[in-house]
Amino acid sequence: MGAERISEGLLSWASQLDEETVRQALRASRLPVVTGHIALMADAHYGLGATVGSVIPTEAALIPAAAGVDIGCGMIAAQTDLDAGYLPDDLAPLLRVLERRIPSGVGQGHRNIGPQAERWLATHRPHTRLGDKQVHKTLSQFGTLGSGNHFFEICLDEGDDVWVVLHSGSRGIGNELAQGYVKTAQRITQALQIDLEDRDLAYLIEGTPQFDAYVADLNWAQEYARANREAMMDAGLEALFRFVGRGRPRRRINCHHNYTAREEHFGKRMWITRKGAIKAGLEDFGVIPGSMGTRSYIVQGKGNPLSYTSCSHGAGRALSRSAARRQFRGEDLVRAMRGKTWQAKDASALVDEIPQAYKDIDQVMADQEDLVTVRHTLRQILNYKGVR
Secondary structure: OOOEEEEOOEEEOOOOOOHHHHHHHHHHHOOOOEOOOEEEEEEEEOOOOOOEEEEEEEOOEEOHHHHOOOOOOEEEEEEEEEEHHHOOOOOHHHHHHHHHHOOOOOOOOOOOOOHHHHHHHHHOOOOOOOOHHHHHHHHHOOOOOOOOOOEEEEEEOOOOEEEEEEEEOOHHHHHHHHHHHHHHHHHHHHHOOOOOOOHHHOOEEOOOHHHHHHHHHHHHHHHHHHHHHHHHHHHHHHHHHHHHOOOOEEEEEEEEOEEEEEEEEOOEEEEEEEEOEEEOOOOOEEEEOOOOOOEEEEEEEOOOHHHOOEEEOOOOEOOOHHHHHHHOOHHHHHHHOOOOEOOHHHOOOOHHHOHHHEOOHHHHHHHOOOOEEEEEEEEEEEEEEOOO
């Protein structure tokens, strides 16, 4: 498809884009700290402050709500040396093991804190001094999934090779830190009498103590999210290989899709915030999941400069969670997930994740043919998702 110029400050790769999302993205593009255009990815949809599926370049400032409250949220995928022939027809026992090994759900953590979490926190300290409850949350939620659209899947690719794919971020501690900085930015912009079209677009100015503190905590939460995914992948692969009786990983791909980094584009150093977007440079491999019951993709970037070497992070929501719950019932999700191993007992609680609540992943991939090359197409055979 290629990019469509919506305004001087806004380019879009999305063929499925509603007016409310466009208006939101235009508001962000008019911020004085935005340098160059904002790039809307093929899965773009309405979000908090900044549009989900947007790449926002800023100069000498950062917008905490743009990185979002799930700092470092992203994907990890591991290709194994197993193929479909090694898997039994009944994967329900494996699902039960995964539910025990990888806690999921709002606020859920491990009952017993493991040495891996303690070692990580001992060598990674945030700028903000954590209280006792925050330390416990950080440790107990290390290696846990969360809720919403966070998931763990066993997949098969086009050659029937077995992949493990999961989606998670910085859990409760990342959320707490992010919420604090969103409020700090709002207080500061109000005190400076900076006029904002949306108070959730409040920003922190480079060179101030608040900006430096945010960058330090942002980087810490991003590293926590990456390590959290690695820990879950370790546990998931161990469970899979024990269940099958053999196996080893061939390679891993671990990529953020809610994060900020200092990068150079168009000959200029700038801050790039990807809110629901992954880096897609020439050497970058990424994971683009579809919804429950549809396909996911392992991709390699094409390094398109107009997207700030970025691509979509998934299918993108077509319906809000509340709208999906009004429109569909648990039995609709059961039909959509026929033939897969999943938490059918929780169908009513998971109905807002029904595939029909998301955009067509195949259309999303077609819209961004100039951004990525598909290396593998994955189909899910087991899905484990955090229940609200």
